[in-house]
Amino acid sequence: MYSALWMFAWDLQDEGVEKVLGFAADCGLSAVQIASSYHAGNFILGHNPKRVAYFPEDGVAYFHPHLEVYADTKLKPKIAEVSRGTDWFAEAGRRLDRFGLKLVAWTVCCHNTRLGLLHPDCVTRNAFGDPYYHALCPSNDDVRAYVVALVKDLATHYPMYAVQLESPEFMGLVHGHHHERQGVALDPLSVSLLSLCFCEPCMRKAGERGIDARKLRATLREHLRAVLDRAPFYPLDRPSDMPGMVAACPELGRFVEFREQVALSLLK
Ligand SMILES: [Zn+2]
Ligand SMILES: [Zn+2]
Incomplete structure (x- = not known):
């Protein structure tokens, strides 16, 4: 167990490593949780002495990746500009004992x-085959290899x-x-x-478990089209929640269980 403060490389750069670690220690915390790989955002930095609003780069690493760990991975980390000249994980890591803190x-x-934009074959595909570029699919072996390498790199090269x-x-x-637009009032089930x-690895791996993912995908397409065609009204002859949908389509329940297993197996 530990108590910690979430923080970013720009906090350490702009406020100073010692000041930030000292603040965490003075607060009685036992650890600092520094973002190592992070997505885009729109931040207000209330106590940052150098800036108030900040838009971090998308999908970059805030440590110095050891490239040999990623020699066989298709997906590669990219260092954030703020960390290019200084490895903030190393900077924090060498001061932990002095402040009595752990590093997370x-x-x-x-x-x-x-x-996702660099590797559209690695992203989530909905029942219509449309890519969700923000969402790498954990069924994809290239994504899994990247996640494992990322964690291994961090766990073995820093304290x-x-x-x-x-x-x-x-x-x-x-x-x-940013700017999510739905144009229709989408119900929670939709x-x-x-x-x-329904990306290729999801379809294939579900098939290996005896799930007819193609049939399920066709069923969901037909259902979603019927719902979208009637929006903003909901067709009364259609299931309107997940238990009702699973009752009408048992393959869906098995597919949801399959997804849970995919995610759990990545953690093992
Ligand atoms: Zn995002
Ligand atoms: Zn998938």
């Missing part, structure tokens, strides 16, 4: 729009107490992308169904 790497795994994983799993349709991935 706050690591975003499958949410990476930069990598790491823990690697905290964010999004080591499937992501959905909605996640806070959002859930549009969040399911």
Whole structure:
């Protein structure tokens, strides 16, 4: 167990490593959780002496990746500009004992729009085959190899107490992308169904478990088309929640279980 403050490389750069670590120690915390791999954002930095608003780069690494760890991975990390000249994990790491703190790497795994745009074959595909570039698919072996390498790199090259994983799993349709527009009032079931991935690895691996993913995909397409055609009204002859949908389509329940196993197996 540990108590910690989430923080970013720009906090360490702009406020000073010692000041930030000293603040965490003075607060009685036992660790610092520094973002090691992070997505884009729009931040207000209330106590930063150099800037107030900040837009971090998308899908970049805030440590110095050891490239040999990624020699066989298709997906490669990219160093953030703020970390290019200084490895803030190393800087914090060598001062931990002095401040009585542990180091934790706050690591975003499958949410990476930069990598998704570079490798569209690695992203989530909805039932219509549309890519969700923000969501690398955890069924994809190239994505899995990248996530494992990222964690291994952090765990073996820094005095790491823990690697905290964010999004080591499937992501959905909605996640806070800028200017998300739906144009129709999507009901929760439709959002859930549009969040399911039918990329090639998902289809193949589900098939290996005896799930007819093609049939399921066709069923969901037909259902979603019928719902979208009637929006903003909901067709009364259609299931309107997940239990009802699973009752009408048992293959869906098995597919959801399959997805849970995919995500869990990545953690093992
Ligand atoms: Zn995002
Ligand atoms: Zn998939």
